[in-house]
Amino acid sequence: MGTEVSARIHHDQAEEARLLLKHVREEMQRIDNTYSPYKPNSELSRVNRLASQAPQKVSDEFYALIKKALWVYERSAGAFDITYASVGHLYNYRKAEAPTDDEIKALKPAIGSVGITLNDRHQSVYFSDERIKIDLGGLAKGYAVDSAITLLAKSGIKHASVSAGGDTRLLGDYVGRPWMVGIKNPRLVGASSNNWEEQQVMKIPMINEAISTSGDYERFFIDDDTRERVHHIIDPGTGKSTNEMMSVSVIGPEGFNTDPLSTALFVLGFEKGLELIEKIPGYEAIFIRRDGQVKYSSGLVNPE
DSSP states (O other), X not given: OOSOEEEEEXXXXXXXXXXXXXXXXXXXXXXXXXXXXXXXXXXXXHHHHHTTTSOEEOXXXXXXXXXXXXXXXXXXXXXXXXXXXXXXXXXXXXXXXXXXXXXXXXXXXXXXXXXXXXXXXTTEEEESXXXXXXXXXXXXXXXXXXXXXXXXXXXXXXXXXXXXXXXXXXXXXXXXXXXXXXXXOTTTTTOSOOOTGGGEEEEEEESSOEEEEEETTSSEEEOTTTOOEEESOEETTTTEEOOSEEEEEEEESOHHHHHHHHHHHHHHXXXXXXXXXTTSTTOEEEEEETTSOEEEOGGGSOOX
């Protein structure tokens, strides 16, 4: 998934604990193998190659992921759009490469989830334009941490934490007290200090919840000409990085929702993002703007 995955569980038998952690690793690897756009044999790569030629029958899981993506697309008025990859696949953050304005102009008409047709009867996916590509990175990690927690819960585990990059899902509490989840300072990530505390904007006590953070510090480079930060959260409307936010964190019951919602809110910016999250019961958000201001949705504001 292009990120570190970590899992912590409370168990009184070391061997059984190690076996469960092995199962978590295998589940994460399975999801990566299925939805990686970089692996030619993944189900996602097959769909990207063939779905514009003919409807492609997909697995139950894949179909559910696409349906979730389209739900968030509609709720966010297109701010979350898996077809951003029609342009997004041309970005190479390791090599500091971005598509030209002409390339973006040529491919931008392919961005838009209205170009995806689902057939419930045949459980198939069809693309109306041969230029369309999709990327499920904006929700697959949230789904993956949920899946790992479900696996652990079915095995009798009562206390666990599973993280994949900016997505964390918690099972129960931290054996009698809340889990403390840190939100990173976007401009201290990767700093020379090894002090975890110094790299956090805040710590949040959480029990049996999920949190996802989308930030402009995860994959980026600085453009040599403009000195602007070019990062991986692409505005579907422009084909380029958004620039109002440094990070957005969403808290709620499931990573399957917090993950895509954090991306959507990041693209929307504070005012429109706040308007959206306030309409979704059970979910809250923390916004860190480019000027360093930290803003909260109403459910996180201290009434005092």
